Amino acid sequence: MAAFHALPGFYQVLFLYLEPLSMVLPAIVVYAYPGTSWFHHQLIPSSQTASQLLDERTQMAIWQLANCYFLLSLIEAVVFRAVRDTLPQNPQAQERLIGASLAVLAVADVTHIAATIAGLPTDLRFAFMHWNATTHGNVTAVVVLLTARICWFLGIGRSRSVNGNQRKTL
DSSP: OOOOTSSSHHHHIIIIIHHHHHHHHHEEEEEEEEHHHHHHHTSSSSSSSSSOOOOHHHEEEEHHHHHHHHHHIIOOOOOOOHHHOOOOTTTHHHHHHHHHHHHHHHHHHHHHHHHHHSSSSSTTTTGGOOOOOOHHHHTTTHHHHHHHHHHHHHTTSSSSSSTTTOOOOO
C-alpha cells in the first residue's frame, strides 16, 4: 500500500472506510430495504407507523438524496485512494487535495446539521433522547465527522500541517 501522509492512522480508518460505509448504507436502505417510505418516515422521529405510499415527487426526492449519499461515499472511498496511490511520494500534493476535499465536506457538514435541526419540529430540536437513529445519524454522527475534519486541519494526530510543512513536536 502506498504511503498516505495526508491521512495517517485514525484519519485513514475514518475517511477511507468508516465514513464511506456510513454514507453508502442510507443509499442501500432507500434503494433496497426497507425502502423510500420507511426512510422518509424516519427523517423526523415519530411514534406513528410509516405510510406505505409516497407521491412521485417525494419518492424522487428521496432517491435523489440516496444518490447524494452514494456519491459522497464514492468520493471518499475512490478519490481519496486515488490521491494516496497517485502521489505516494508527494505529501504536499496529498495535503492540498485532501485538505480541499475535507474543507468542502466540512461546509456540507455544517449546512447538513443546520438543515436537519431547522427541519425538526420545535419540540424535538434539542430533545436528543427522543431522536431516532436517523436523526442521530444526520446530526450526532455528522458533528463527530465535522470534529474529526477540524482536528485534521488543526494537525491533531498527524505530523504534517495543512500547508504541507513538517509540524514541530514538543
